[in-house]
Amino acid sequence: MPYVVTQSCCADASCVVACPVNCIHPAPGEPGFATAEMLYVDPRSCVGCGACTTACPVGAVVPDTALTPEQEPFREVNAAYYDVFPHADRTPLALVPPQRRLGRPRPVRVAVVGAGPAGLYTADELLRHPEVTVDVLDRLPTPHGLLRAGVAPDHRHTKEAERLFRAIEEQPGFRYLLGVEVGRDVTRAELDERYDAVVWAVGASADRRMEVPGEDLPGSCSATALVGWYNGHPDHRHLDVDLSTERVVVVGNGNVALDVARVLTADPEALAATDVADHALAALRTSAVREVVVLGRRGPAQASFTTPELIGLAGLRDVDVLADLGGAEVVGDDVRSRVLRELAGRRPDPARRRIVLRFLTSPVRVLGDDRVDGVELVRNELVPDAAGVPRARATGATEVLEAGLVLRSVGHRGVPVAGLPHEPVAGTVPHAGGRVEPGTYVAGWAKRGPTGFLGTNKSCAQETVEALLDDLDAGLLDGLIDGRPTEAGDLSALLAARGVPVVDLAGWRAIEREERRRGEAAGRPRVKITDPDEARAVALRPARRGRRSLSASSR
Structure with missing residues (x-):
């Protein structure tokens, strides 16, 4: 078996x-x-x-x-x-390399800015060394980044990775300083004064624009913002999402585009069994959306979605999933090609909601006066460039597709991180293996750009931590005397003096308990607290005073 x-x-x-x-x-x-x-x-x-x-x-x-x-x-x-990849010469057992140990053991303090997957994997790698303690900072009062606010609510198996993060959080030497924004509550210089090293694991990116007329009309926004809206991200909880339209157009065909299409056409009662945000669930229950059209400017062979996501979409039982190949041929005999051919041959059921994967099509204008009411599209053809790479070229054949909501999902671009150098073309912080300079490091999207999957952050963190440990062993981080803080003192004391309401690990656990309590009352796994002020109030309520978090007790 x-x-x-x-x-x-x-x-x-x-x-x-x-x-x-x-x-x-x-x-x-x-x-x-x-x-x-x-x-x-x-x-x-x-x-x-x-x-x-x-x-x-x-x-x-x-x-x-x-x-x-x-x-x-x-x-x-x-x-x-x-x-x-047959690899007949593989060894019979998985080999685990020996754990590295510091060449010059001494107490080491590291700050990790960003409590998403990149930051937590970085903390995990650092805490494999008993000499190291780690403070993880985040501007939000809740951690886990894209796992909490980016993974589709119906991808419950993926969300179970929070068990990994819980294990990381419970390690001796780990401490949360949540609700702390670098640049507002504390400066980069103040971090550098208090830690041997600072790792910046911030998802520094913004959505790319389509650069077509009408893109800024109400009813046109990024798919990332919509994902944040239905996942309860505080930055997007007040997003204006009008679901009174029968058709939604998603421009771009990566995994995020498929997630959005699936959620917008899902049975709301099935979503009620997930941790979708309450405000989104209420809107989806009254939604008029019957069709989501996902546009790809190139052909099916060049689509950005992964094969697992395509298989998952094609297997939906209560939604018609169809493919308009735009005249392209899918000739391969692999699973991906066969699934696409099968989708292209399906006949729609008018009684069901519908997702259409449409290829060789680009928007040239978003239409509407006070609000989006359609999209002007152009058909494309594939033309090889000088290197033989197929490129989309407009044919001049246009049409108008009525739609009341247009979501762009055409990629991300890196934005500068305050106080760090920025490479505008790649949109990343310039680095060598994660090292910006001795004492300053990057991991996650700030390091490699908006690429990879959840697990990509693990190998990314490993590389960065290796660079940090190399600098420790080389004596390049000996700015602290005997590993003790300088007269600058502990960061928590500085934040307390400034009146910053810091959420620690015990506070995050209190938020989790309250969300699950509300979820149990509603027959759901959890009901997310989307208001940062309310989350802080739950974390810091008087009943918790006098308790010491597990991480704080390890100091």
Whole structure:
């Protein structure tokens, strides 16, 4: 009974280490690890022991006998990887490198700015060294970044990665300083005075624009903002989302675009079983949306969505998912090509909501007077450039598609991080292996740009921490005497003196408990607190006074 990976997983590699016969790849150290769409189980080597499914923190590995009809394509996806990458010379066991130890042991204090996946994976790597303590700062009173506010609410398995983060948070030497904004509550210079090193793990990015007339009309916004809206991100909780229209157009066809299309056409009562934000659930329950058209300027072979996301979308039971190939041919015999051909051949059911993946189409204008009421589109053709790469070229054939909501999902661009250098073309902080300069480091999107998956942050953090440890061992971070803070003192004391209401680990646990209490009352896993002031009030309520957080007690 071989096991099968059934989604874009977290790439935590727990399953790789747990497997006694080394049948899960790409593994750490192999080409493609943390950049591949997912991990793959070799059906010819798998002995069916189940160690991988026990180790997987998000429940992504299941026995082949338990696959649902919608998950069946993943059986072939796993097997096909080994047809392309057979690697008959692989060693029989997963190899775990020995844990590095500091060459010059002494107490080390590190601040990590950003409590998303990149920041928490960085903290985890640092805390493998008992000499290191880590303070994790974030401007929001709640951590976990895109896992909390970016992953679609119906991707419950992916959200289970919060168990990984909980384990990181409970480690000795870990401390949260949430609700603290660098630049407002504390300066970069004040961080540098108090820590041996500072790692900037901020998701410094903004949505790219379509650069077409009418883009700024009400009813036109970024898909990222909509994702934040239905996930309860404080920055987007007041977003004006008008769902009184029957058709929504999403420009761009990456995974975020598919997530948005799926959520907007989902049964609201099914979403009620998730942690979707209350205000979004109320709006979706009265939604008039019947069709979401997802536009791709190039052909199906160049689409940005991953194969696991396409398979998941195609397997929806209560929504018609169709493909308009725009005259392009899909000739491959791989799973992705077969799924697209099958979608192109489906016949719509007028009684069902619908998602249409439309290719070789670009917007040239968003239409409307006071509000969006349509989009002018142009058909494209693919023309190879000098390097042979297919490029979209407008044919001149246009049409108007009525729509009341237009969402752009055409990528991100990096924005500068205050106080750090900025590379405008890449949109990142210039660095070498995560090192900006000795004492200052980057991880996550500020380091590599808006690329990768949740698990990509793990290998990204490992590289950055290696650079930091190299500098420690080389004596380049010896700015503190005997590892103790200078006269500047502890950061928490400075924040307290300034009256900054800091949320610590115990405060975050109080927020979690309250969200789950509200969820239990509503028959839901949790009801998110989206107002930052309310979250702080819950975290700091008098009943908690006098308690010491687990992390603080380790100081």
